[in-house]
Amino acid sequence: MKLFKKILFILPLAGLLFTSCSKWTDAELKEIDHIGGFNTMDNEKSEAYYKDLRAWKKTAENYGRPVSFGWFSNWAPSGVVRKGYLTAVPDSIDIISMWSGAPGRYEITEAQKKDKEFVQKKKGIKLLEVSLLSHLGKGRTPKSVYEEVEKQAEEEGWSDSKLNLARKHARWDFWGFKSHDLNNKEELESALAQFAHALCDSLYTSDWDGFDIDWEPGAGFNDADGTINYSTFTFLVKEMGKYIGPKSDPEGKGHKLFCIDGEIGGLPAELDEYVDYWIRQAYGQSNPSFNTPGNKPEKLIITENFESSATWGGQLLRQAAAMPSEGYKGGVGAYRFDNDYSNSPDYKWMRQAIQINQEVFNKWKAEQGQEDSKNL
Template identity: 70%
Template sequence: MKVLKKLLYAIPIAGIIFASCTDVEKMEIEHIGGFNTMNNEESEAYYAELRAYKETARNYGRPVAFGWFSNWAPSGVIRKGYLTSVPDSMDIISMWSGAPGRYEITEAQKKDKEFVQKVKGIKLLEVSLLSHLGKGRTPDWVYEEVEKQAEEEGWNESKLNEERKKARWKFWGYTSGNPEGADMKEALAKYAKALCDSLFVSEWDGFDIDWEPTGGFNDADNTLTYRGYNGYSNMEFLIKEMGNYIGPKSDPEGKGHKLLVIDGYINHFGPELDEYIDYWITQSYGNSSPNYRPQSGNLKKLIITENFESSATSGGQLLNQARWMPENGTTYKGGVGAYRFDNDYGNTPDYKWMRQAIQINQQVFNEWKAAQNGENTEGE
């Protein structure tokens, strides 16, 4: 606790924003970024400062640290599955194996979730490969009668899937079969509200649309992947409808809102969607710079990510991605992160690469900011 005490009292409250939170990743204190917090006056002061640091990312005040978290299982002595074990300076986490829209979480998960949200100030997002109308929000009972009939009549899998699709469409009010019909728009509006309502009920901090229609979908039914003359018009309509409830468009006065982000093929969407989206996330796996950029050109919203499903041991290109900044020098990137970043827990120290990336991510931003102000940063 001596290191923490020194940090807390050596840095004036008004000046802790950058220094204390980059130093977080250097601390050798068990309950910081690896274990549950100690509940005392010193740790309370530390976490208050940490939450203040998180607020500096509002309105793109600095680049963020992002990651997709898999294998959420907060139990036992091995702490890889705990959200409370991630580095304190993480800003946003998409719950790749959690944050279900319709299902209850365990008491252990609830405690783990509430701690990182309320104490560490980390935002937790639901994430889904949105491949068809109703995905993740269609009640199970919609399919029960169809499945009963399939068993009685001996349907094959193809017939069952077709009838399940029809039952799903009917539930959401899409009956015409015309992907450009008025009933499709009405169904998408209903679905958008259902997607967002669950976030408020279950207290998640936003939604991450994983958009991979040309490679990641195996259950598409042409409702969201339909391409009209204007591109993926149905998906764009859904995003705009979600924007009534979450994302920057839902918060014209800037009072705070649940996040709406898109990852994957972000280049599919036109610049007019930029006002609905908090962050565009590019899966630049194995690349030191972004492979896709938002059509709007707003790089303050661009988060670059590496794949720790395959590169957790070596770190892949994560540190180079953290160093990358837009070539023209007039702006900065939105952040850096990794897919299945919890696999970095097994390195020594735990989260070895993410901790370094967080520091580099902020360092290059501070250098950029100093250059804009004409400051000399040599020797810092």
């Protein structure tokens, strides 16, 4: 067995290393030996630590505090190098969007299952599926749908364009859009309703914690087919909102998260009540905008791009410190934040950002208290 060391945001507990909930985001470095396949504590004594960690995670519910967020790429929990492990991320991370895939679309390995369940059940981290929802059926259409046309194409020597058209129509037929007429609103919406149900149903079947729609029609779509545009996207979000997000939980008993990132500026305000968090790709911006479709900054997560700036942190720390003119932001994070693992200490910039984000929120809270006392 190998001994691993981990840098944690520590909440001291009696008999361990811990003191109070306010210390969760202290960037104090503690070295803890870890035995076995996980880069984390997992024994009877440490369960008290994880119990308090999960309790602290719940303080983010109903926007009680800002969250920490990131898109995780290259999920590969194997070997001594810990970069591909979810269990290696800082304990204070709240939400991870699985950019490397897996949720709802692929079978996962036993190692991934073990890695996933530990961070969900022990650490209270929410794991989301993320997808560029550019067309009807994306990520949920069985491969068998295409087998017949692909066989025919091979036998008859079809051109690529003819095969691609046949694949598209086969996919549309599978979801019930059999007229192939984009002006047939009723039939298209019926098909999108079935698609929305399938997108959400698999989250429950495979035990994922929510969905993150990457909405980038102006930049990120290279496989659009006309079935999802601004109009039909609004319909799709509302349909998904029947199963996940705040609208699916009128009694406040708990629900799977519903997030939208990307080009959120042009989306209608009516979608705000369906969404838990809006995520702004404020890459390279030291003074990001806090506007959202619902003008509620506490629902906005600001993110930096660690695909290109993980080594030096980009503007992440400035984004963590930034606050709207009124209220507070919903959180801070980074795209491909797992690249921060390679810094020293591991996750150097994310750890600092989480601490700064909490500090400016605590300062804002204190100022609100001072204002309240003046008005008494």
